[in-house]
Amino acid sequence: MNNVTSHWEKKIKKILYGLAAVIIGSSFSSVSFAVQGMGAKSQEAFLRMRTVVFYDTQFSFAPANRVKVGDEFSCTGKVMLMPTWPQEIPFSGISFFNFFVPGPQVLRKAIWVNEKYFQFNSVVLEKGGTYAYKMVLQARNPGTYPMGPMLSMEEAGPFIGPEEFLTIEGTRGGFTNPVKTLLGNTVDLENYGTARMITWTLLTTVVGIVWLVYWLSKPFTRRLGLVAAGRKDELFNPMDRQVCFLFTVGTIVLVAAAAMITKAQYPVTIPIQETKYYIKPLPPEPTLIQAEVTDATYDVPGRTLSFHIQIKNVGDKPVVLKEFLTANVRFLNPDIPGNNWNPSFPEVNGGPMKVSPSEPINPGETKTVEVSMQSAEWENQRLTMYHETTNRFGGLLFFTDPSGTRQIYAIADQIVIPKFGGTVGGGM
């Protein structure tokens, strides 16, 4: 007997240990989710590198990254829809400028795109177009959350911009969100209509519950046998039919009366709005650079993306390659004085970008340079394209001249040859 007890004690202990492991494991998963933010890495590399590129993103709360409940802050930046949009990804242009945050921890008070107020509806964007956005938000719920700009596109999906973690301090108690209606009264969106909704919910639920209580107060299981025995007529009495008639007609009358009273209380209502409109992209900047990537390789063990690019300077000032930006990861050319990483950049620091030869490209000159970026971020950000069927990369190249004028050149359709190095064993 003792052996049996001991056996069961062991089993129960095992189950408890197992449960504890699951709980601890889940906790770690939550922590790791919080650190990783909104999961952009789960999207394919080619999708993030060749479709939509966010740049110049700035948060007004940086670098402190702390606000109080009720404070407003802004997020500004630009987004380019790559001119060489991948054929594998449908493009309708129907888009919604969004702000990603886990739930309504902040309120989206307003968005402007190319200085035009962005409605609650979708817009139609162009391939190759650049759009400047400004989002004004208000802190609502205390806590620390990842957040940033996002572009949701029909068929293509959500494209996530660079993110920052913001700590919202204070308490939500007392937070209000007043809005003035066109009928002249001011309401609080936090609880607008809630009391009325709960009252009607309770009233209709009471009707249903009383109906159920009436019938379920009668024997239930026994009826199965009586019906099977053909004695179903014994199950009803005249009062049952009267109650049924009363409830049926009474409910219809209740609904009709409530709807009419509501109509009288709210004589002015409008339908939910839906439309789509076109937003003109920013005027194209003068192109003083012509460039073409001729080949690209990714050294797997060395974690290095290298490519050759033939650059022709058609402007009147020498230019140098300053930066490469792809999938919210920035690589900076350290040979340019002052081109240092700014801690308030919301993008990921990919590290140095080696450009050789490093001399400026003079006006009228055509030069082929090799660009090489060794970085752990290729793996960390899951930008290693050899795992994907579409083994191409893209991004934005930023050139600058001595006066600091910036020129942006998009590359989006270059195939990448992986160099695996050493002996790679089997597998699929």
Added chain:
Amino acid sequence: MQLSQADVEIKNLERKFDIVVIVSMFFAFIGGYHIHQMLLAGDWSFWIDWKDRMWWPVVAPIADIAFPAAIQSILWTKFKMPIGATFSTVGLFFGQWMNRYWNFWGWGTYPLNFVFPETLIPQAVVLDGVLMISNNFVITALVGGELWGWLFYPANWPMIAPYHVPVEYYGQLMSMADLIQYEYIRTSTPEYIRMVETGTMRSFAGGVLGVSAFFSGFVSACMYFLWWFFGKFFGSTKFVKHSSV
């Protein structure tokens, strides 16, 4: 006296058994019906800005009449209990409110005025009543099914009317529902998939709600037949021959 005492004990035991059966059924129906409803009505039920006058009165009643019909089929034909629709919709409502209160409001911090569920209970009581009065599932389908569709919008209008009040926001005309969805960010549901108030039914020039309700009632009646037979099939009793056990 002894016999009477036994009768009381039997009745008490029977009642306890009834309660176990009813409570078990209640939770089983919540599970099945709630999943069914989330999969088929989904966003139309979750968000105030999807509770429009065109698609919502069509999608929600048609999707939601399935379980009431199937459960009526079992509870009426086997038990002669005219509660199948009400029992299931009260269960659904209970499950939805648990979801909206704990998950959407408690966890996600969405205000309840953005995520409250629609009510189906008045229509369900009427559907049960029609079945009881007519004692005929064809009449229930035709009359009750139509009423199910027609009553849906007016049964919810007392709750949603405030969200159709107009507001001007940065020079744009919005309904309160539009404004709530604009301000209270819904990260995982891109707004571009909103289809509300768009479609060919606009050619009825303002009569869109009536058309929606009529169509909804018609399809609900058809759905009622289908799901009545589902209930009949899954509620059937099969006996296994002793020799084959």
